[in-house]
Amino acid sequence: MIPLSSIPLKTESWQQQLGNAYCHIRELLADLALSEHYSPEMELAAEAFHFQVPRYFAALMKKGDIHDPLLLQVLPRAAELQHRTGFTLDPLGDQDAHEGNGILHKYHARVLLITTGACAINCRYCFRRHFPYASHQARKSQWQPALQHLRQDSAIHEVILSGGDPLSLGNTRLQFLVEALEKIPHIQRLRIHTRLPVVLPSRIDQPLVEILGNTTLATSMVMHANHPRELTAEMRQALYPLRRAGITLLNQSVLLKGVNNSAPTQVRLCESLYSMGILPYYLHQLDQVQGAAHFAVDDQAALDLHKSMERQLPGYLLPRLVRETAGARSKQTLLRSQNQ
């Protein structure tokens, strides 16, 4: 484990903790006693997509283990530099679905609002690692046109705050957005897709709980935990007030080779999530984004793994195994081919 001196003091605000995140690969490797694994290709990979890891999350990694499943999610590797056929810059066609002002409208009755490009952590497999946030996010100045767009389309019933990570916005901005959304009569549901409760639980502060607890919108938060070791006592404690405030807590994870592609790990993940009041929602097949091919698990292996989970878990703890497909009107459930 990481020396105590590098664990953030409890008194640091979440903003300070974000500012103190690891942004040098050498420093993280040194703190994990893994310096001998450093290579210049790691820096090249980080040029394409920055390296950033909150110290809280790094402290959960096992010292001396280059195969640690938490480390593998964030460590830039030479493999990212290899191009693989089928792995592209915009695998989900997000740029085609972009309606302007940060709104992605692909699915019936619900829209994604890209509120910020900032994330607390940079996950190497991220499907948005090449997303041109600069031109596609709703910066604060564009929120009015984005809200205007939402007001004008009464077929929209749910707004999903996405990013980047919407919880990297401050509470004042979030409050402004939530209050503006609840004034739009046809919008009934608010959803927040975020990895912050997992990688920096201190982000769930009292003002945030109040904003989400007080809104008249039916509110859910979809976190993103991939491995049972990401679920800590701190996270449990941070989420408790949200549960009490009536927020629905869900999780989506990404199936990642070397990280969580085993049935025992997935079963433990689902059971631990539920012990914190979180329901497993989706298990995603990796989006085929350039630089992430080394994480891919083939469909047959994914289906076998899911079958094994199905045998071991109650139905309500079994996430749906899905893939996102460019242009499709919903996520696609993975199915066995007919002859199997």
Ligand SMILES: *Cc1c(COP(=O)(O)O)cnc(C)c1O
């Ligand atoms: C995943 C996603 C949603 C939400 O889909 P649900 O099935 O409702 O969780 C909405 N819009 C886009 C573009 C998405 O990728």
Ligand code: SF4
């Ligand atoms: S937190 Fe989510 S959006 Fe941000 S890098 Fe990780 S997977 Fe991508």
